[in-house]
Amino acid sequence: MKLYIYEHCPFCIRAEMIFGLKKIDVERIVIDEDNYEIPEKMIGKKMLPILYTETGEYLPESLDIVNYVDQMGEDPILTVERDEGLVAWQNENQGLIFPLSVPRMTKANFKELETASARQHFIQRQTKHFGDLEQLIAKTPEMIEELTPALEALAPLVADRAHSKYGIDDITLYPLLRALSIVQGVPFPQQVLDYMDRLAKASGVPCLFDQKM
Numbered sequence: 001m002k003l004y005i006y007e008h009c010p011f012c013i014r015a016e017m018i019f020g021l022k023k024i025d026v027e028r029i030v031i032d033e034d035n036y037e038i039p040e041k042m043i044g045k046k047m048l049p050i051l052y053t054e055t056g057e058y059l060p061e062s063l064d065i066v067n068y069v070d071q072m073g074e075d076p077i078l079t080v081e082r083d084e085g086l087v088a089w090q091n092e093n094q095g096l097i098f099p100l101s102v103p104r105m106t107k108a109n110f111k112e113l114e115t116a117s118a119r120q121h122f123i124q125r126q127t128k129h130f131g132d133l134e135q136l137i138a139k140t141p142e143m144i145e146e147l148t149p150a151l152e153a154l155a156p157l158v159a160d161r162a163h164s165k166y167g168i169d170d171i172t173l174y175p176l177l178r179a180l181s182i183v184q185g186v187p188f189p190q191q192v193l194d195y196m197d198r199l200a201k202a203s204g205v206p207c208l209f210d211q212k213m
Contacts, residue, residue: 002027002052003065004038007110010175011062013205015049017171018069020203021077026051030111034121066171080167085157089150090173096147100140100186101179102126103133108182108211140183148187158195162202174199182208 003019003026005012019026031038036046042058043050051059051068059065070076106113106123113119127133136143162170177196180186188196200206 001025001054002029004029004031004042004048004050004052006030006033006048006112008105008108008112008179009048010179012049013175013178014062014171015051015065015069016205017174017199017203018066018078020205021166022069022073024069024072032115033112033118033125034115035118063168063171066168078166078168078171080161080165080169082167083157083169086169086173089154089157090176093147093150094176096143096150097176097180099130099136100143100147100183102130103136104182104211104213105179106133107213108208140185144183144185144187151187151192152189155189155191159191162195162198164202166199166202170199174203174205178205178207182212184212 003015005016005028007030016028031048039046039048039050042052043060047060049060049062049065051065053059053068059068066078070078103126106119106126113122123133130136158173161167174196177188177192178200181188181196196207
């Protein structure tokens, strides 16, 4: 199997996580941000992640990939039931997490951004979606101030999670927190940091603290 991804992409991280948690080998292929040919040839549009399965099919959509891989082997690993509190937390706060993290991702060291044309394409695409990226960076203090109570509220929700048992909420939440880890000055509560560390180690997908800016 081959998994086509962008290193920055939270949706791609979902797919990477399930392979790590299930301890299933997959060839990980990072394509340039401005490469349309590869994904369009596979699924007809520019979208990642894409899994090339063992049966020779191309499977897009992160959660479809997660469900497909989770059914491989003897038993599924995503056995913890949905937590509506975590679902609500993600829905309520991704509107702050992405404007904080994405402008920094355009400056970070990801394989899909190694060429000047790929990085420029990424900047243009994200500017079209989010607006002036430098203005967003300038608003960092007020956005962090707004997000801080939400992180404090998240702490008790994750304190007992990811201790060898996982659910789909972990697959969707960790990539958001990983994205946020690139932002300098975010006051992660210790329980949230511990949760992130458990999932980073279990899945083999590290956070971005080493690139924070």
